[in-house]
Amino acid sequence: MTDNIYMPYLMKVEKITWEAPGVKTFMLKFVNDEDQVNFSFKAGQFGEYSVYGAGESTFCIASSPTRKGYIECTFRQTGKVTNALANCEEGSVIGFRGPYGNIFPIDEWKGKNLLFIAGGIALPPMRCVIWNALDIRENFRDVTIIYGARSVKDLVYKYELEEWQRRKDIKLITTVDPGGEAPDWRGEIGFVPTIVEKAAPSSQNTVAIVCGPPVMIKYTFPVLAKLGFADENIYTTLENRMKCGFGKCGRCNVGKVYVCKDGPVFTLAQLKELPDEY
Amino acid sequence: MNIEKRYIRKGSLEKLFEIIKSDSRTVVGPSARNDKISFKKIEKYSEITADYIQTTQSAKETAFPRTEKILDYSKNSDGISVIGTDLNEIPEIVLWGVRPCDTIGAGELSAIFNWDYRDEIYNNRKSHIAVLGFSCSKADEYCFCTSVGGNPGSTEGSDILFTRAGDDGDYLAEIMTEKGLQIASLAPDLFEKDGNVDKSGYLAKVPVKFDREQVREKLEKLFESGMWVDQSLKCLGCGACAYVCPTCACFDIQDEAHGRSGSRIRCWDSCGFSIFTLHTSGHNPREVQSQRWRQRIMHKFSYMPDRLAVYGCTGCGRCSRACPADMNILEQLISIQEAIV
Numbered sequence: 001m002t003d004n005i006y007m008p009y010l011m012k013v014e015k016i017t018w019e020a021p022g023v024k025t026f027m028l029k030f031v032n033d034e035d036q037v038n039f040s041f042k043a044g045q046f047g048e049y050s051v052y053g054a055g056e057s058t059f060c061i062a063s064s065p066t067r068k069g070y071i072e073c074t075f076r077q078t079g080k081v082t083n084a085l086a087n088c089e090e091g092s093v094i095g096f097r098g099p100y101g102n103i104f105p106i107d108e109w110k111g112k113n114l115l116f117i118a119g120g121i122a123l124p125p126m127r128c129v130i131w132n133a134l135d136i137r138e139n140f141r142d143v144t145i146i147y148g149a150r151s152v153k154d155l156v157y158k159y160e161l162e163e164w165q166r167r168k169d170i171k172l173i174t175t176v177d178p179g180g181e182a183p184d185w186r187g188e189i190g191f192v193p194t195i196v197e198k199a200a201p202s203s204q205n206t207v208a209i210v211c212g213p214p215v216m217i218k219y220t221f222p223v224l225a226k227l228g229f230a231d232e233n234i235y236t237t238l239e240n241r242m243k244c245g246f247g248k249c250g251r252c253n254v255g256k257v258y259v260c261k262d263g264p265v266f267t268l269a270q271l272k273e274l275p276d277e278y
Numbered sequence: 279m280n281i282e283k284r285y286i287r288k289g290s291l292e293k294l295f296e297i298i299k300s301d302s303r304t305v306v307g308p309s310a311r312n313d314k315i316s317f318k319k320i321e322k323y324s325e326i327t328a329d330y331i332q333t334t335q336s337a338k339e340t341a342f343p344r345t346e347k348i349l350d351y352s353k354n355s356d357g358i359s360v361i362g363t364d365l366n367e368i369p370e371i372v373l374w375g376v377r378p379c380d381t382i383g384a385g386e387l388s389a390i391f392n393w394d395y396r397d398e399i400y401n402n403r404k405s406h407i408a409v410l411g412f413s414c415s416k417a418d419e420y421c422f423c424t425s426v427g428g429n430p431g432s433t434e435g436s437d438i439l440f441t442r443a444g445d446d447g448d449y450l451a452e453i454m455t456e457k458g459l460q461i462a463s464l465a466p467d468l469f470e471k472d473g474n475v476d477k478s479g480y481l482a483k484v485p486v487k488f489d490r491e492q493v494r495e496k497l498e499k500l501f502e503s504g505m506w507v508d509q510s511l512k513c514l515g516c517g518a519c520a521y522v523c524p525t526c527a528c529f530d531i532q533d534e535a536h537g538r539s540g541s542r543i544r545c546w547d548s549c550g551f552s553i554f555t556l557h558t559s560g561h562n563p564r565e566v567q568s569q570r571w572r573q574r575i576m577h578k579f580s581y582m583p584d585r586l587a588v589y590g591c592t593g594c595g596r597c598s599r600a601c602p603a604d605m606n607i608l609e610q611l612i613s614i615q616e617a618i619v
Contacts, residue, residue: 004348004349005395006362008360053533054533056533093358249528250528250549254563
């Protein structure tokens with residue numbers, strides 16, 4: 001790479017998967033082999049994805065670092081850049097800068113039970129660490145995934161949910177908000193916090209990873225507390241607006257903490273130290 | 279290097295200017311246009327204004343332009359080609375007539391641009407600038423450099439600092455760096471020895487109004503304070519304070535497309551704007567102006583000292599002079615220091 005820290009890698013859109021209305025996953029491969037060789041990242045990190053002429057947008061790397069040779073991102077069409085991304089086709093070339101930010105401390109979780117709780121479009125930042133854990137499954141004890149979306153059609157990674165459902169070494173609970181079910185829906189019906197409470201996973205030797213819309217997070221934390229989870233064992237990610245990704249553009253900070261550098265991964269104990277400005 | 283003190287006679291500054299120009303360097307200096315003094319490229323010495331307290335804009339634009347190209351791209355039938363800003367094309371600039379509050383500000387900007395990731399676009403520009411600072415012989419009620427670690431004759435950040443010493447227009451020249459020595463060596467005859475004058479008598483008097491360490495300590499306890507609302511009631515969110523500030527570095531990154539080619543640019547931004555932190559979802563962590571004003575003060579007087587070991591304010595007073603709603607940062611900082619927590 002050059003000295004220019006704003007220069008993206010050129011990435012080719014290798015494969016596009018339709019996940020849900022307005023939600024797509026891109027599999028991206030490095031245009032230059034050398035970039036591919038020199039690139040590495042860890043679960044939890046994010047990047048700046050760009051369509052030349054439209055601009056840059058921030059989201060996580062949704063694929064696992066154990067899967068080499070490509071990265072994936074999942075985005076919902078909402079703004080100028082994500083609309084431009086959505087118009088890309090397989091073979092299109094886009095930009096990517098990264099990886100930035102801290103990581104899920106997956107090495108520290110060895111020998112523990114893992115409880116993943118996600119809502120809606122927040123499964124992608126968690127999918128990275130889920131697959132990372134599943135690819136070294138022997139390092140962990142029970143793996144539980146609780147995932148909910150507004151409706152059945154809004155669930156992302158449906159093909160992977162089926163795979164996780166079939167696997168004997170994962171307990172998967174899917175749920176949709178009341179009214180969001182389809183006639184053949186066999187999962188739960190109810191909001192994520194309610195379903196977590198009902199499933200009552202053990203907090204013994206367990207870390208919980210929670211990603212979702214603010215309202216889901218807000219109501220899930222007290223449920224986890226009731227189940228006996230310590231704040232240090234609950235992880236989440238913050239997703240503030242960013243431009244640079246490396247602590248200069250000045251907008252992602254929550255008090256003294258920069259989400260781009262000190263985050264995006266935080267424990268609930270760390271979040272409680274932050275001012276209420278996220 | 280050791281500071282070299284020299285003396286430069288009235289009239290010799292113009293000669294120095296001519297010699298610098300003939301060395302094919304670009305000179306950027308303060309120039310009057312109507313009632314505003316701004317930094318601009320100077321062709322003739324007569325364009326320079328020496329008699330001013332403060333320019334409207336700071337000198338930061340020389341190292342951190344208002345809009346700066348990060349890269350160019352062009353799309354063609356083979357795909358896309360992307361070329362980053364050519365750092366070799368950055369010009370040599372002599373920045374003439376900068377006040378100490380701006381020369382100090384450059385150090386604070388550098389701290390931001392080199393925190394962890396080194397921004398070589400900024401660093402390259404900065405390394406191509408020789409700074410000829412000019413001490414202040416006048417100040418106004420907005421100036422408060424002495425409350426934030428500076429002073430009207432501070433040499434910090436200058437390669438050569440000139441101080442008007444005496445009423446006949448002679449200057450003391452303090453050569454601070456190798457870069458300054460290089461400039462002086464272009465015209466060795468002009469820099470006379472015996473620069474042993476006490477400059478303090480020729481400097482503006484800027485009384486100390488508050489203690490920034492105390493402000494910093496107070497801020498630790500004031501995040502939830504109602505004073506942010508009181509202080510920001512007048513704030514229009516126009517961002518003028520950030521644009522005139524010598525240390526504000528917040529920026530946006532945007533693409534400018536022209537058909538099948540275009541550029542990605544970095545441009546100044548402000549934490550005072552309502553959309554600065556707005557998420558695509560509509561959620562905004564700083565929904566109201568008081569939160570944005572708090573961010574501005576906290577960033578400069580609490581977060582920067584904590585994270586970067588520098589403060590983000592040089593006491594130049596520009597934000598107060600520029601504010602269309604007449605908010606005065608000096609008054610606000612004093613009231614923070616005096617706040618009862």
